[in-house]
Amino acid sequence: MAQKTPKIKHRAKVELIDSNGRILVDNLFNRGGIQESTNLHGWGAYLRVPVGKKIGRVQTFTVTVEYLGEKQYKQTYQQRVKALASSEKRREKFQKQREKEELERQEKELLQRRKRIMNQIELAFVKNGKEAVNFVTCDKCDANAKFLGLAFENPGSSVIVPEQITGAWCEEHDNKYARPFKTKTAIACERLEFFYDGLRQIDVKAGKP
Numbered sequence: 598m599a600q601k602t603p604k605i606k607h608r609a610k611v612e613l614i615d616s617n618g619r620i621l622v623d624n625l626f627n628r629g630g631i632q633e634s635t636n637l638h639g640w641g642a643y644l645r646v647p648v649g650k651k652i653g654r655v656q657t658f659t660v661t662v663e664y665l666g667e668k669q670y671k672q673t674y675q676q677r678v679k680a681l682a683s684s685e686k687r688r689e690k691f692q693k694q695r696e697k698e699e700l701e702r703q704e705k706e707l708l709q710r711r712k713r714i715m716n717q718i719e720l721a722f723v724k725n726g727k728e729a730v731n732f733v734t735c736d737k738c739d740a741n742a743k744f745l746g747l748a749f750e751n752p753g754s755s756v757i758v759p760e761q762i763t764g765a766w767c768e769e770h771d772n773k774y775a776r777p778f779k780t781k782t783a784i785a786c787e788r789l790e791f792f793y794d795g796l797r798q799i800d801v802k803a804g805k806p
């Protein structure tokens with residue numbers, strides 16, 4: 598990453614003078630009429646102008662702008678370079694930490710979804726149900742799931758293993774741009790059925806694409 602350098606602030610004095618020669622300064626934006634910015638030359642200074650309440654009455658003001666030069670810092674430039682570098686480093690560290698936490702959260706939620714779906718499949722076996730479509734519910738609502746998200750395809754196998762499952766969603770919550778974490782592909786629940794051959798398994802019905 599390119600080393601960032603501290604920006605130089607420029608200072609300008611802005612005065613608003615009314616027709617009676619009174620200096621009006623808006624302290625909200627212009628502290629004592631003095632403004633500091635890294636981009637005073639590009640964007641200019643801010644100015645707030647009072648507005649009277651008489652319709653049709655025109656007021657005239659005089660605006661004076663004086664460039665005061667660069668802001669003088671208490672720290673030397675080298676100290677500022679050093680301070681900026683260490684704050685960048687801290688920021689990057691926090692950013693990495695946040696990303697790591699986000700991944701952990703996603704991973705945890707994925708495991709919770711998978712566990713829920715496997716529990717629903719367990720229930721299907723208990724109830725002697727065959728159709729996945731009647732037991733697996735959406736990640737986001739109570740509706741029956743229309744699709745099961747899969748983390749990877751399992752070519753040559755007609756069996757879905759639990760490690761493949763990333764989530765499930767109903768028609769309303771079907772958003773191909775926001776599939777559950779790690780979802781690479783999806784399979785319609787109507788293509789799934791359960792069978793037991795010593796192991797409880799989810800089978801993809803042959804025939805349909």
Ligand SMILES: [Zn+2]
Pocket residue numbers: 735736737738739740766767768769770
């Ligand atoms: Zn839903």
